[in-house]
Amino acid sequence: MSLSLSLTVNGIARTxxxxxxxxxxxxxxxxxxxxTGTKKGCDRGQCGACTILLDGRRINxxxxxxxxxxxxxxxxxxxxxQGDQLHPVQAAFIAHDGLQCGYCTPGQIMSAIGLLREAQxxxxxxxxxxxxxxxxxxxxxxxxxxxxxxxxxxxxxDAGRAHAA
Amino acid sequence: xxxxxxxxxxxxALSLLAERRPVILAGGTDHFxxxxxxxxxxxxxxxxxxxxxxxIERRGDHLWVPCLATWADLGAANLPAGLExxxxxxAQIGGVQIQNTATLCGNLCNASPAADGIPPLLxxxxxxxxxxxxxxxxxxxxxxLLGPRQTARRPEEMLLGLHIPxxxxxxxxxxxxxxxxxxxxxxxxxxxxxxxxxxxxxxSRARVAVGACGPRARRLPALEAALAGARPDPxxxxxAHLAPLLPIDDMRGTAAYRLxxxxxxxxxxxxxxxxx
Ligand SMILES: Cc1cc2nc3c(=O)[nH]c(=O)nc-3n(C[C@H](O)[C@H](O)[C@H](O)COP(=O)(O)OP(=O)(O)OC[C@H]3O[C@@H](n4cnc5c(N)ncnc54)[C@H](O)[C@@H]3O)c2cc1C
Ligand code: FES
Ligand code: FES
Numbered sequence: 143m144s145l146s147l148s149l150t151v152n153g154i155a156r157t158x159x160x161x162x163x164x165x166x167x168x169x170x171x172x173x174x175x176x177x178t179g180t181k182k183g184c185d186r187g188q189c190g191a192c193t194i195l196l197d198g199r200r201i202n203x204x205x206x207x208x209x210x211x212x213x214x215x216x217x218x219x220x221x222x223x224q225g226d227q228l229h230p231v232q233a234a235f236i237a238h239d240g241l242q243c244g245y246c247t248p249g250q251i252m253s254a255i256g257l258l259r260e261a262q263x264x265x266x267x268x269x270x271x272x273x274x275x276x277x278x279x280x281x282x283x284x285x286x287x288x289x290x291x292x293x294x295x296x297x298x299x300d301a302g303r304a305h306a307a
Numbered sequence: 308x309x310x311x312x313x314x315x316x317x318x319x320a321l322s323l324l325a326e327r328r329p330v331i332l333a334g335g336t337d338h339f340x341x342x343x344x345x346x347x348x349x350x351x352x353x354x355x356x357x358x359x360x361x362x363i364e365r366r367g368d369h370l371w372v373p374c375l376a377t378w379a380d381l382g383a384a385n386l387p388a389g390l391e392x393x394x395x396x397x398a399q400i401g402g403v404q405i406q407n408t409a410t411l412c413g414n415l416c417n418a419s420p421a422a423d424g425i426p427p428l429l430x431x432x433x434x435x436x437x438x439x440x441x442x443x444x445x446x447x448x449x450x451x452l453l454g455p456r457q458t459a460r461r462p463e464e465m466l467l468g469l470h471i472p473x474x475x476x477x478x479x480x481x482x483x484x485x486x487x488x489x490x491x492x493x494x495x496x497x498x499x500x501x502x503x504x505x506x507x508x509x510x511s512r513a514r515v516a517v518g519a520c521g522p523r524a525r526r527l528p529a530l531e532a533a534l535a536g537a538r539p540d541p542x543x544x545x546x547a548h549l550a551p552l553l554p555i556d557d558m559r560g561t562a563a564y565r566l567x568x569x570x571x572x573x574x575x576x577x578x579x580x581x582x583x
Contacts, residue, residue: 145311163309163310163311163351164309164311164351166339185343186339186340186343187336187339187340187401187404187405188340188491190402190404193404199379199407200403200404200407201404201407201408202404202405202408204339205334205335205336205339205340205405205408206335206408207311207332207335207351207353209311209313209353210313210332210335210353210355253403253404256403257403260403271489271490272398272489272490273403274402275402275403275489275490275491276401276402276403276404276405276491277402278491
C-alpha cells in the first residue's frame, strides 16, 4: 500500500508518497524533506524540540503521523526568516542570549511564534513561562528565553504600529 | 503491513471498528509515547477527520464535548460560572503543544489513574456517549471508569463525546493539582471541588473528586455531606472523609504524602472559595 500526501511546507507545495503510514511528521520533515532544523529530542512529546506550526498552531511533530495531516500548511524554523532578515523572535533570542548549545532553540522559537499568535500572555513573565512550558532547555537558558519572547512581543507590536501609521 | 484509515464519515468508522477492531487514534499524545520503540504493526483508525465532532456547544441543560474537542478548545470555550474547574484543568494538561492536539475523550479512554481530566468531570457528573453499529448508549463517567486503563467501552465502540450538566444553582468549582514542578508535569495528586450555593451564602450541594490516589479517581461522599449546609470552611475537613482514597507509594510520592497533599489542597480550595 502506498499513500499519497500533499503538504505545504514553508510556503512550498509538496506531494509525497509514503510506503509506511506510521511515519511521523517529524521523521518526514527530517528524513524525507531534509529539513533538519526541527530537532528530535525525546520522540515522545516531552521536550518540545520538534515544535512546528501546523495550520498556524504549535504542535509536537513527533506526536503526529504525517498521513493524518494531508493538505496541512506547515511552518518550520527554516521558513521563518525573510531571506537574510531574521524573524523578530530569532533576533530577540540572539539579543538576549536565549540559548547555549542551541539544540532546543528551533523548537523554542517555533513555540514562541505560536505563543505570540495566540496573544494570551500579555507582558506577564509568569504567563510567558507557563505558555513556554512545553519546551525544555537542558542548558537552562530559560531567563534569556523569557526575556526574548517579551522583547519580540514588544518589537512586533511597535513594528505593527509603525506599519499602521 | 497494518492498515491505516482516516474516514470522514462516522458510519464508515463504526463499520471499520466492528470488522477489524483497529486501535483508535485521536490527538495521539497518549498513543505515541506508549509506542516509541516501533511496536507490533496494528491497524489504526484515525478519527481526526470525522465531521461534526469538534465543536463544544451548549445543548439544552448540558454542555456537549464531542470526541475531537481538544483541551485548547475547552480552554478557549466561554464556559458558564460553575465550570471553572474544567478551564483550569485545560490549562494544566501538558504544555500548549499538547493542549492543541490532545482530546478530553482520549484522556478518559486512556483512563490513567493520573488523568487530570477525570476528577473535574467526575465531580460535575459528566456522562459519556458511546457509539457502535448497534446504536448509542449513555452512562455516567463513574460507571465508564472500571480501573487503571480499563473502561466499559467495548472494542467495537467509539466514545462519541461527553455530556456535562450545566449548573442549575449559582455555583463555583475549582481544580487543583500538585506536581513536582509548576508546569508540564504528571500529577502527584489532583482534585476538583464543585459547590452550589443557596441565597444565604451556604453550600447547598458539594461534589468532590480526587485522582492519583488509587486505581481510579474517587468521589468523597462523606465530605460532600459534611459541606452541604455549611460555609466553605477548611476546618470542616476530617481525616475520615478521605477513607475512599487508596493511594500507593511510588516514585512520585508515598501514600502518606499523597493523603497529606490532598488534605492541604482541599483546605486551600475551601479557603479560596467565594460563595456564588
Ligand atoms: C508531554 C505530555 C504531557 C502530558 N501531560 C498530561 C497532564 O498534565 N495531564 C493529563 O491528564 N494527561 C497528560 N498527558 C497525557 C495526554 O496528553 C492526555 O491524556 C490526552 O488528553 C490524551 O488525548 P489524545 O487525544 O491525545 O488521545 P490519544 O493518544 O489519541 O488516545 C488515547 C487513548 O484513548 C483511545 N481513544 C481516543 N479517543 C477515543 C474515542 N473517541 N473513542 C474510543 N477510544 C478513544 C485511544 O485508542 C488510546 O487508547 C500528557 C502527555 C504528554 C505526551
Ligand atoms: S522530540 Fe517531540 S517533544 Fe521531544
Ligand atoms: S540551549 Fe541547550 S538545550 Fe536549550
